[in-house]
Amino acid sequence: MIQAKVKILSNIKAGPNYYRMTLACPAAAKKIKPGQFFQVRCGNKSLDPFLRRPFSVHNVDKKGNIEILYQTIGKATVLLSDKKSGDALDIIGPLGNGFEQRTANSERRTSIIVAGGMGVAPMLFLAERLVHRRQTTDHRKVIVLIGAKNKKNLLCEKEFRSLGCDVKISTDDGSKGKKGFVTDALKGLLNANRYTLNATLYACGPSPMLEEIAKIAAANKIESYGSFEEHMACGMGNCYGCVVKTKKGYKRICKDGPVFDLGEIEW
Amino acid sequence: MVKKHKRRSPGMSVQIGKIGMENPVMVASGTYEYNEVTKELIDIKQFGAIVTKTITLRPREGNPLPRTCETYAGLLNAIGLQNKGLNAFLIESIPSLKKLRIPIIVSISGDTAGEFKELAGNLAEREEVAGIELNLSCPNLTNKRLFAQNADATYDVVCQVREMTDKTIIAKLTPNVTNISEIARSAERAGADAISLVNTFFGMAIDIKKREPKLGNVTGGLSGPAIKPIALRMVWDVSKKVKIPIIGMGGIMSGEDAIEFIIAGASAVAVGTGSFINPNLGIEIIRDIKKYLSKNNINGMKQLTGSLAERS
Ligand SMILES: Cc1cc2nc3c(=O)[nH]c(=O)nc-3n(C[C@H](O)[C@H](O)[C@H](O)COP(=O)(O)OP(=O)(O)OC[C@H]3O[C@@H](n4cnc5c(N)ncnc54)[C@H](O)[C@@H]3O)c2cc1C
């Protein structure tokens, strides 16, 4: 884990309010697990925005470059989108537990990734790792269910497909793929297949989506892991601000998570 | 075997009650946890002392979400003293903190003076504990009473804790009062060894789209640079009224901020919210104070504390 000023290699528009930023960060890149995140100082030295902001690792390439995929929704993300290649960015990370530990016995399993909205961000890196493992044995499959508001807000379809994942799209308005929620697509998939016995679910997206997935997973008796979000003041486990209620009490998303067993969450 | 000595710089050391600190910089209660992440980011052994997150007799679950909210140059928090309680703290936290070999000050809070007393009694037996900070000012509990909003209640708690221990007792006060010096004097009379100033200011923020409070607890405590001028003024006020040392805090973001508190009358300073943005802040402050002392030919912290001059 490092705190460092790293160089921005590119910061490119990837959709209506979406940007993809590449950072040169060889010191941290090697050890990153899918689902981990960085705390980023988005506004130079000024005190507005005051706190750092968390962003998941979207991808890591062989040169040690880290990609983040983000949406401009407020002060900090708009400032981030103004940054130019060559600028320095103050980051801390990688932080959090990440998904990898959950993939330990995934060789025999079907992996189902469910990504709602901005939730695709950490999932591309996860898919890449799952597919990479798959090359050593052929008993597995990586299925990716992406949910978006509409066609315009659909992210990363191409990237998942080029990894060789089985990609299924849902949009709220039906402008691409199936009309409906991504959780409906998940139900359909589980009903139509006998994957149930041997599948692991990985999810990232809004909290209501995670809750629905937890229910579906429980009904189908399959393992499910979700990445959670909350406002983060420190990102280092210091403040106890970013908690989620679990069966064992409040846990810190930044330090004990952001990935939790969905069966452990109190909704 | 050659023993490694910490780089000592005599000019930096300070005395808070019975605690001798190598330098005047500490962490503010509730803003630092010694864990695998902070271990790598913050060289905590360089600090003058560590103050733990406030513990209570029994575990506390804490407040509903959201618990934090950013404001202009500040942070609102309503954590609600989530902690694992005294017993788990003694078993799980003390051993690893002890290895740091810097003074450990344990922050405690309770709903009654009796709870403070019981906590202090338990800590009094532990040689690893150098001092006890009484959080008389946590604004987040549903129990509306804040001890440090009342001079008599403050006196009562400090007295009861004093009976239990010879260890250094620090009274941490709330700034949400009419006359902070009066409360500080009452803590001094009851036997406190030092005063910590300040805890967070009551505040709130509203989501105008939903017309809802932004914090789950409705109100919270404001920290960060937004409160610094008020905190500084309070340290200055109190320093003229008490003889015991003051630990100054509230919005410190740089060495310059820390030195302001010391000139205003603080013997030591604590960094809190600022370290969320810059984990290295405390170390930078230690370095900056050292530089300031040598550049201005100041022989020791005592000379700098309370050295505010009249405007020429
Ligand atoms: C572990 C983690 C990983 C993340 N990864 C990504 C990522 O890869 N890409 C990405 O685009 N975003 C990600 N986010 C969310 C991102 O941090 C926020 O979008 C960002 O902080 C917004 O900052 P801002 O100043 O632009 O918006 P603000 O002005 O702070 O907020 C705009 C609005 O969004 C709400 N909001 C902001 N942050 C959050 C949050 N964390 N949870 C709920 N509501 C919030 C605010 O209340 C406000 O209504 C992640 C968050 C977490 C916790």
Ligand SMILES: Cc1cc2nc3c(=O)[nH]c(=O)nc-3n(C[C@H](O)[C@H](O)[C@H](O)COP(=O)(O)O)c2cc1C
């Ligand atoms: C997230 C958070 C948690 C805190 N928890 C405690 C606590 O448990 N006990 C306490 O005495 N003060 C607590 N404080 C107050 C700080 O110790 C400090 O007095 C205050 O934040 C002002 O300093 P700062 O502006 O440098 O943060 C907390 C502050 C923050 C921001």
Ligand code: FES
């Ligand atoms: S953001 Fe502070 S504990 Fe998670």
